[in-house]
Amino acid sequence: MSEPILTLEQVTKTFGENTVLDGINLTVHQGEVIVIVGPSGCGKSTLLRCINALEPIQGGQISLDGEKIDQKSKSLVALRQKIGMVFQSYELFPHLTVLENIMLAPTIVQNRKKEEVREEALALLGRVGLIGKENSYPRQLSGGQKQRVAIVRALCMHPEILLFDEVTAALDPEMVREVLDVMLNLASQGRTMMIVTHEMQFARAVADRIIFLDSGKVLEDTSPELFFEKPKTERARQFLNMFE
Numbered sequence: 262m263s264e265p266i267l268t269l270e271q272v273t274k275t276f277g278e279n280t281v282l283d284g285i286n287l288t289v290h291q292g293e294v295i296v297i298v299g300p301s302g303c304g305k306s307t308l309l310r311c312i313n314a315l316e317p318i319q320g321g322q323i324s325l326d327g328e329k330i331d332q333k334s335k336s337l338v339a340l341r342q343k344i345g346m347v348f349q350s351y352e353l354f355p356h357l358t359v360l361e362n363i364m365l366a367p368t369i370v371q372n373r374k375k376e377e378v379r380e381e382a383l384a385l386l387g388r389v390g391l392i393g394k395e396n397s398y399p400r401q402l403s404g405g406q407k408q409r410v411a412i413v414r415a416l417c418m419h420p421e422i423l424l425f426d427e428v429t430a431a432l433d434p435e436m437v438r439e440v441l442d443v444m445l446n447l448a449s450q451g452r453t454m455m456i457v458t459h460e461m462q463f464a465r466a467v468a469d470r471i472i473f474l475d476s477g478k479v480l481e482d483t484s485p486e487l488f489f490e491k492p493k494t495e496r497a498r499q500f501l502n503m504f505e
């Protein structure tokens with residue numbers, strides 16, 4: 262297999278007395294789609310936030326392209342640009358149009374030419390079914406549309422890896438599918454992705470590997486077939502029973 266893009270070695274994260282990530286080891290290769298599942302509060306969001314250096318870690322090491330991710334690192338701005346993150350709550354700027362939201366970071370942070378970024382943004386909006394929405398404001402869009410804008414905004418930064426944290430959890434059921442379809446499409450294009458989701462059918466369809474996290478530990482790191490057919494741990498069996 263190719264060189265890993267992202268490695269986590271013995272990563273430990275604590276909030277006061279609370280050990281949220283307890284010696285996490287994980288490797289992500291180019292083009293892999295990793296789905297992280299586990300009970301509420303087990304540390305899934307914290308894991309993604311540590312990878313993006315939104316949270317400092319107390320032990321271990323996270324590396325992207327062989328470079329250590331460290332909140333104090335001078336190259337943090339450059340490293341962060343390699344990581345695209347999409348949240349449950351969109352985080353779009355309400356006072357900017359769809360196009361302005363998407364173009365902001367590529368033109369300001371990456372200093373790219375406006376015309377080039379605009380063209381790319383419009384093409385990507387077309388690919389996610391949002392032609393004609395470029396001049397709308399977030400409040401004029403449905404939840405599913407906002408989430409697709411947030412995905413385009415992440416893509417427009419040309420990240421090496423995309424992190425998705427329960428991006429359909431706040432959506433009405435009829436909008437979940439349109440967002441999952443965009444993610445399935447990205448996976449089929451060979452994008453490297455880490456996805457936190459409670460959509461188990463989607464997880465099984467999209468994942469190359471499933472990580473089952475419980476109490477801050479990786480209890481399973483396996484193929485979707487094995488995870489859903491023959492989970493190794495009792496905890497994973499209990500977890501999967503909740504979805505039946």
Ligand code: ADP
Nearest residue numbers: 276279281299300301302303304305306307308
């Ligand atoms: P998940 O995403 O799997 O539901 P989280 O990563 O959000 O879980 O949270 C894991 C644990 O870390 C929980 O016990 C939560 O209360 C705690 N936690 C998360 N963020 C903070 C924070 N900023 N300060 C203190 N505790 C936190």
Ligand code: MG
Nearest residue numbers: 305306307427
């Ligand atoms: Mg979470």
